[in-house]
Amino acid sequence: MSWLLDGLLIVSLLVTAVAALLSRDLFRAVVMFMAFGLLMALAWVRLQAPDIALAEAAIGAGLTGVLLLDAVSHFQRGRLREQPPGEEG
Amino acid sequence: MRRLLVLLTVAACTALTIVLALAVLQAAGSAVVSDLPQQLAASLGRSGVEHPTTAVLLNFRSYDTLLEIGVLVIAGMSGISLASTRSLEDPALRSSDVLLYALQRWFVPLMLLLAAYLLWAGSHRPGGAFQAGAVLAATGVLMRLGGLPMAFIRPGVLLRLGLVLGFAVFLLVAIASVLAGKAFLAYPPGMAGGLILAIETVLTLSIGMILLALFVAAPISAEHEPEEGGES
Numbered sequence: 354m355s356w357l358l359d360g361l362l363i364v365s366l367l368v369t370a371v372a373a374l375l376s377r378d379l380f381r382a383v384v385m386f387m388a389f390g391l392l393m394a395l396a397w398v399r400l401q402a403p404d405i406a407l408a409e410a411a412i413g414a415g416l417t418g419v420l421l422l423d424a425v426s427h428f429q430r431g432r433l434r435e436q437p438p439g440e441e442g
Numbered sequence: 443m444r445r446l447l448v449l450l451t452v453a454a455c456t457a458l459t460i461v462l463a464l465a466v467l468q469a470a471g472s473a474v475v476s477d478l479p480q481q482l483a484a485s486l487g488r489s490g491v492e493h494p495t496t497a498v499l500l501n502f503r504s505y506d507t508l509l510e511i512g513v514l515v516i517a518g519m520s521g522i523s524l525a526s527t528r529s530l531e532d533p534a535l536r537s538s539d540v541l542l543y544a545l546q547r548w549f550v551p552l553m554l555l556l557a558a559y560l561l562w563a564g565s566h567r568p569g570g571a572f573q574a575g576a577v578l579a580a581t582g583v584l585m586r587l588g589g590l591p592m593a594f595i596r597p598g599v600l601l602r603l604g605l606v607l608g609f610a611v612f613l614l615v616a617i618a619s620v621l622a623g624k625a626f627l628a629y630p631p632g633m634a635g636g637l638i639l640a641i642e643t644v645l646t647l648s649i650g651m652i653l654l655a656l657f658v659a660a661p662i663s664a665e666h667e668p669e670e671g672g673e674s
Contacts, residue, residue, distance in 0.1 A: 403568035404495045407560070411576035416653055419583055423657070
């Protein structure tokens with residue numbers, strides 16, 4: 354049973370990591386990154402490191418995600434202002 | 443040319459991954475020589491706390507933690523000095539989102555309580571200064587997004603004091619132990635528990651303020667910020 358959980362965790366970690374790296378849409382990449390952070394916290398719990406899991410959930414998924422979302426909104430606002438719409442994005 | 447560069451990068455990353463995986467396999471295969479968990483369990487009684495992770499972070503390896511806080515303080519100061527707005531707490535930014543405001547009234551007290559609990563729990567179960575500080579910073583981010591006034595985040599004496607408080611107190615304890623004729627950061631016996639709790643409390647405040655300052659210091663209004671460096 355536990356190996357099934359661990360296997361699912363590993364597969365979903367890999368999928369979210371690849372999705373965050375390869376996504377063309379920056380917003381989607383950030384959401385994938387946050388999902389990756391939460392799954393990573395679960396992985397830390399499975400590795401019996403609850404301290405790191407807490408830090409990962411709070412900093413890795415929460416604060417970093419908010420900072421990245423902020424940065425994405427800046428990029429999109431700058432793009433709207435500087436470039437005509439319809440260009441490659 | 444560009445394609446070649448990408449190929450080379452991919453090859454280098456793959457090679458590094460394989461080497462790392464081999465190293466991990468080798469480490470997992472070889473017998474464990476050191477018995478760190480047993481050493482830790484044997485000397486846990488002298489550390490002043492009951493949770494092994496906190497004992498390592500704040501007592502046996504507190505030097506590392508001190509340096510980490512130093513790095514965080516430097517990062518927070520660089521973030522603030524990069525801020526392009528003069529006031530870090532701009533009333534024009536307050537959103538009037540009703541839902542966010544209602545959510546906030548429930549969440550902010552709960553999150554503050556959670557941060558206090560995490561700080562207290564650090565001595566005997568998972569938790570501690572870093573986690574509590576992160577929750578504190580998240581509370582600050584929520585307050586800022588909802589537009590609650592936060593006077594302490596204006597650049598000034600209060601902000602600077604908050605940023606360096608944890609590092610300063612930590613360093614003070616370290617130097618005091620040197621002056622008392624012991625090793626750097628060796629707590630006096632009997633006082634270790636209280637000292638660790640005091641250090642963790644100020645560390646929580648400082649970590650929360652540093653992380654929050656990094657968020658708040660990000661350039662906000664489109665008029666003030668310089669050009670935004672093209673495509674990602």
